Amino acid sequence: MSGAARRDGPARLEVKDALVTFGGVKAVDGASLEAEPGTIVGLIGPNGSGKTTMLDVISGIVALRAGSVLLDGDSLVEYLPEERIGLGLVRSFQDCRLFPELQVEEVLLLTQDARRPVGLLSSTLQLPWARRSEREKRSEVDRIIEAFGIGRFRHLRIAELSTGTRRVVDLAAIVLAQPRLLLLDEPTAGIAQREAEAFVPLLRRLHEVADTTIVLVEHDVPLVFELCTRVVMMEAGRVVSVGTPEEVAADPRALAAYLGASEEALAVSGALPSPSRGAVVGGAPGGA
Ligand SMILES: Nc1ncnc2c1ncn2[C@@H]1O[C@H](COP(=O)(O)OP(=O)(O)OP(=O)(O)O)[C@@H](O)[C@H]1O
Ligand SMILES: [Mg+2]
Numbered sequence: 001m002s003g004a005a006r007r008d009g010p011a012r013l014e015v016k017d018a019l020v021t022f023g024g025v026k027a028v029d030g031a032s033l034e035a036e037p038g039t040i041v042g043l044i045g046p047n048g049s050g051k052t053t054m055l056d057v058i059s060g061i062v063a064l065r066a067g068s069v070l071l072d073g074d075s076l077v078e079y080l081p082e083e084r085i086g087l088g089l090v091r092s093f094q095d096c097r098l099f100p101e102l103q104v105e106e107v108l109l110l111t112q113d114a115r116r117p118v119g120l121l122s123s124t125l126q127l128p129w130a131r132r133s134e135r136e137k138r139s140e141v142d143r144i145i146e147a148f149g150i151g152r153f154r155h156l157r158i159a160e161l162s163t164g165t166r167r168v169v170d171l172a173a174i175v176l177a178q179p180r181l182l183l184l185d186e187p188t189a190g191i192a193q194r195e196a197e198a199f200v201p202l203l204r205r206l207h208e209v210a211d212t213t214i215v216l217v218e219h220d221v222p223l224v225f226e227l228c229t230r231v232v233m234m235e236a237g238r239v240v241s242v243g244t245p246e247e248v249a250a251d252p253r254a255l256a257a258y259l260g261a262s263e264e265a266l267a268v269s270g271a272l273p274s275p276s277r278g279a280v281v282g283g284a285p286g287g288a
Pocket of ligand 1: 022025026027028045046047048049050051052053054
């Protein structure tokens, strides 16, 4: 197995002065981002601000024109995306969309095989130790199914699940992949508000069980503020605000970036002051 270079425990991530261009567009324009081991860092910003491209840079599917990506201080620039997975860098699996006809349990078992390529071969050969490892795999899948409360979906096919439940199965599969650094791009996009609310405890559970560093891209700003220890806000490829949720929430530049983009979406998300307090944007009335 290729686990030699892989360390244990949550990883430390540093992206330094990243520059990515598509034709004439600077999708990421000198942006930096740090995530301390075991933290959840929220990456927010209006549409087209470069959030997904930042994740692409970290997972290696987009090349840097300048800057660097470091995992535990080691440069990842030379690593292919599949080699980065081997180092424990996992990206969300996009609703298990690849396996619509498989049952939930089968998908979770398959995720384990992906993690340990040897397992697939040895179970084909039916070696005694392979059977033992099959039992171990099942018991770990049982544990995860219980931790995420998806027992009643166990024998349903992925195609039969609601979007929200598919996301939960996706998160369960992520835990089985044993990430050291997890990249999540809008895990609540397209699911019902009620299901989205359930994501805060769910992502906390994921964070605990998987013992990993997380970079979370989300348009649901209140969710990000609730979950994350640190928030990075991008606009037009640049980082315009960084800090604790409280600091970013109080940063006029962050508010301005959102106001420039999608006032409506933010009002809906609850991240903007109500219209009666809208004057704050222009500069704190009654601030003494
Ligand atoms: N493959 C690509 N080819 C050309 N332009 C791209 C490509 N990917 C992204 N872009 C452009 O780069 C910029 C940043 O896009 P990106 O998808 O990173 O934004 P985002 O912050 O994730 O937006 P959203 O919130 O809508 O998901 C946008 O202007 C986008 O049009
Ligand atoms: Mg995006």
